[in-house]
Amino acid sequence: NLVPGLMRKLMFEGKNPSLNSKLIPLMEWLFQEPNPIGLNTALAQLGVVRPVFRLPYVPLPLEKRIEFVNLVKEIGRENFVGDKDVQVLDDDDFILVGRY
Incomplete structure (x- = not known):
């Protein structure tokens, strides 16, 4: 859950x-x-996690990653899991693994 406190509030x-x-x-x-x-x-x-994807899954396109950063800013970083700043990751930041 990305926003556990807000989801708890919404549910209960x-x-x-x-x-x-x-x-x-x-x-x-x-x-x-x-x-x-x-x-x-x-x-x-x-x-929160290393940017590793096992194929055939791949990260969302850059435009969607930018959109996520904007969503975090709108909702408030303090409501999300983890304690690091949200960042836009470049394609080269992701590791794509074909096999274990």
Whole structure:
């Protein structure tokens, strides 16, 4: 879960249309490609995991990675997992593995 505190609030503190609306762009971003591509790209950009993908999965395109950084800024970095600054990773930052 990328935003555990906000999801807990959304699930257990009653209806919150404002928070729900705030998180919809993130949910749409996460699931624009098959899972786990969005999540793994996001976690790598947050510095939570190493940017390693096992083929055939590959990171989201650069424009989508930039979009994620903007979403983090809109929602607030403090609401996301990890403690490093969010960053746009270049294509060369990712390691693509064909086999273990």
